[in-house]
Amino acid sequence: MSDKKWxxxxxxxxxxxxxxxxxxxxxxxxxLRRADCSIEICTDPAVLSKEEIIxxxxxxxxxxxxxxxxxxxxxxxxxxxxxxxxxxxxGAVGYNNVxxxxxxxxxxxxxxxxxxxxxTTAEMAVALTFxxxxxxxxADRFMRGGRYQGWLxxxxxxQRFVGKTVGVIGAGRIGSAYARMMVxxxxxxxxxxxxxxNLALERYVAEYSAFLVERGEAPLTCRRLGSVADVLxxxxxxxxxxxxxxxxxxxxxxxxxxxxxxxxxxxxSSRGPVIDEAALVEHCRANPEFRAGLDVFEDEPAMKPxxxxxxxxxxxxxIASATVWTREGMSSLAAANVAAILxxxxxxxxxxxxxFLAGDVPQAAPSIVNAEDLEASNL
Ligand code: GLV
Numbered sequence: 001m002s003d004k005k006w007x008x009x010x011x012x013x014x015x016x017x018x019x020x021x022x023x024x025x026x027x028x029x030x031x032l033r034r035a036d037c038s039i040e041i042c043t044d045p046a047v048l049s050k051e052e053i054i055x056x057x058x059x060x061x062x063x064x065x066x067x068x069x070x071x072x073x074x075x076x077x078x079x080x081x082x083x084x085x086x087x088x089x090x091g092a093v094g095y096n097n098v099x100x101x102x103x104x105x106x107x108x109x110x111x112x113x114x115x116x117x118x119x120t121t122a123e124m125a126v127a128l129t130f131x132x133x134x135x136x137x138x139a140d141r142f143m144r145g146g147r148y149q150g151w152l153x154x155x156x157x158x159q160r161f162v163g164k165t166v167g168v169i170g171a172g173r174i175g176s177a178y179a180r181m182m183v184x185x186x187x188x189x190x191x192x193x194x195x196x197x198n199l200a201l202e203r204y205v206a207e208y209s210a211f212l213v214e215r216g217e218a219p220l221t222c223r224r225l226g227s228v229a230d231v232l233x234x235x236x237x238x239x240x241x242x243x244x245x246x247x248x249x250x251x252x253x254x255x256x257x258x259x260x261x262x263x264x265x266x267x268x269s270s271r272g273p274v275i276d277e278a279a280l281v282e283h284c285r286a287n288p289e290f291r292a293g294l295d296v297f298e299d300e301p302a303m304k305p306x307x308x309x310x311x312x313x314x315x316x317x318x319i320a321s322a323t324v325w326t327r328e329g330m331s332s333l334a335a336a337n338v339a340a341i342l343x344x345x346x347x348x349x350x351x352x353x354x355x356f357l358a359g360d361v362p363q364a365a366p367s368i369v370n371a372e373d374l375e376a377s378n379l
Pocket of ligand 1: 092
């Protein structure tokens with residue numbers, strides 16, 4: 001039996017939705033209330049086990065909102081289906097914790113929350129880049145430790161970014177927002193690796209470069225390189241923005257790290273297992289001039305032994321999307337996904353999710369990742 005505490009909002013609602021963590025804001029609750037849902041929220045900060053989720057689903061459950069820390073696998077979707085459920089939304093844009101194929105088999109729609117994390121997450125990647133490159137957290141610890149004896153010309157020298165090369169692995173929404181922030185803000189050349197060319201990004205950098213040249217400043221370049229290794233070799237700063245799947249697990253391993261410049265900066269705000277974290281610990285130990293900024297970890301919430309002892313690593317607890325606007329927006333999108341599916345509405349036809357963030361929301365589900373597969377399996 002679970003000892004976790006739950007609270008219920010709108011207990012008279014005709015549909016039952018479980019929500020595995022408290023979410024910020026009120027708008028998401030309004031969305032579910034208007035869809036005639038009673039909302040059962042787990043108020044315990046501890047991660048729910050699979051068994052606890054299945055117990056919470058119980059005999060009757062129409063929909064669920066879960067979190068990236070939970071394992072939404074086939075067993076859970078079988079239980080949700082058996083309880084009459086048809087809708088699940090991750091309260092996240094990433095969904096590597098969800099067995100989408102199993103959800104589809106069980107005729108359950110799976111939602112996620114794209115569109116509200118883009119700049120927020122990119123901003124954190126920028127923050128980590130600068131914190132690592134300019135040794136901010138190391139210097140902060142030095143100050144707090146009472147070790148500052150007076151200004152010295154040689155103290156805490158770090159990296160200058162202007163005019164260097166930024167590398168992006170995965171130039172989707174977040175990767176290209178980060179790229180633009182670094183290119184525009186710090187006049188850096190851009191190299192990226194992605195399975196597909198990002199022509200909009202390439203055009204943007206070309207136009208920005210032309211604008212700079214017109215003003216008498218140096219031009220900038222943007223190049224899509226043929227492999228991740230090529231990006232690692234030439235970039236002064238590398239930021240990772242891929243999804244986590246079999247093809248990206250340990251994409252950055254000991255060999256990849258060895259290919260990077262000895263004083264490069266590596267930033268990860270995607271998913272921890274994209275980096276072989278034990279190899280990164282070894283690499284940072286052996287190369288004190290190399291720096292890393294990490295928002296995500298391989299075995300969250302744990303860190304690999306030795307990581308926390310390294311001064312050349314900046315670590316924050318998976319908070320890249322943690323702004324009030326973004327987290328409330330994610331909650332609204334997750335609620336709107338579930339509410340729409342339960343009411344039989346279609347999937348939103350467009351990228352602009354702004355209409356879902358306040359007031360009455362459109363009669364559509366903002367983002368259902370298995371929509372096409374569900375429709376195909378209907379035929
Ligand atoms: C956060 O990591 C997310 O995927 O939303």
